[in-house]
Amino acid sequence: MLYGLYTRRLRRELRRLPKPRHVAIVMDGNRRWARGAGYDDVRVGHRFGAKHLEQFLQWSADAGITCVTAWVASADNMRKRDSAEVDYLMELTESVLAEHVRRDHRWRLHVAGQLDLLPDSTARALKEAVELSRDRDAGDLTLAIGYSGRLEVVDAVRAMLEDAAADGRSLEAVADTLSEEEIGRHLYVPGLPDPELVIRTSGELRMSDFLLWQATGSEIEFCDLYWPAFREVDLLRALRTYGRRRLQRFS
Ligand code: IPE
Ligand code: MG
Numbered sequence: 187m188l189y190g191l192y193t194r195r196l197r198r199e200l201r202r203l204p205k206p207r208h209v210a211i212v213m214d215g216n217r218r219w220a221r222g223a224g225y226d227d228v229r230v231g232h233r234f235g236a237k238h239l240e241q242f243l244q245w246s247a248d249a250g251i252t253c254v255t256a257w258v259a260s261a262d263n264m265r266k267r268d269s270a271e272v273d274y275l276m277e278l279t280e281s282v283l284a285e286h287v288r289r290d291h292r293w294r295l296h297v298a299g300q301l302d303l304l305p306d307s308t309a310r311a312l313k314e315a316v317e318l319s320r321d322r323d324a325g326d327l328t329l330a331i332g333y334s335g336r337l338e339v340v341d342a343v344r345a346m347l348e349d350a351a352a353d354g355r356s357l358e359a360v361a362d363t364l365s366e367e368e369i370g371r372h373l374y375v376p377g378l379p380d381p382e383l384v385i386r387t388s389g390e391l392r393m394s395d396f397l398l399w400q401a402t403g404s405e406i407e408f409c410d411l412y413w414p415a416f417r418e419v420d421l422l423r424a425l426r427t428y429g430r431r432r433l434q435r436f437s
Pocket of ligand 1: 213214215216217218219235258259260263275388
């Protein structure tokens with residue numbers, strides 16, 4: 187009951203505060219959460235984590251957030267974690283995340299990352315969900331998977347040079363017109379607003395190569411809870427902190 191009262195109070199407070207359009211979330215701490223809850227198999231943490239993103243999306247929508255980016259797995263995770271764990275993460279991406287987009291008609295799906303790091307079936311499931319959700323306009327959901335912020339910039343510059351070569355433009359011409367906008371147009375998901383707020387769970391105080399290009403002006407909220415334990419009030423609190431900081435910065 188107290189939780190309900192507190193949630194309502196936070197919602198009321200938020201009405202008077204600036205709100206981010208785009209929230210990015212680093213879902214960290216699944217394995218520590220699983221161990222702490224007495225599970226030997228850390229995959230249980232990933233399952234709860236994936237289901238938890240579905241709830242987070244609903245809370246975000248309820249709070250009027252129209253753009254969410256969620257970090258599902260880094261390029262490093264894909265390369266360095268043991269293959270059974272990565273296989274399971276990919277299975278969840280197909281059966282929980284892509285499936286969620288199929289069912290919840292709010293979100294237009296985008297994928298950020300190196301798709302060639304993913305198993306064929308995962309890449310295919312994501313592409314299908316992107317296709318299927320293409321014409322939705324209530325919200326944009328980006329899943330960062332096989333993602334590295336530095337590699338995104340490298341891939342953007344490469345794509346830009348390939349475009350220029352295809353158009354027969356010289357390197358001098360490319361250098362002449364090089365700009366932030368030009369690189370921005372070649373990012374994995376061009377056209378989205380930058381995230382005004384980045385939330386990272388599990389008490390880790392790092393950006394770890396997430397949204398290197400897009401998050402230069404973001405407010406960052408670190409939360410000590412492990413991702414599966416992150417609640418709606420924690421989102422609302424992060425939004426309140428964001429709103430207060432922005433009021434201060436721009437008043
Ligand atoms: C986040 O939880 C999910 C992924 C990075 C895939 P972790 O798997 O990093 O769990 P911890 O941080 O080791 O507890
Ligand atoms: Mg971690």
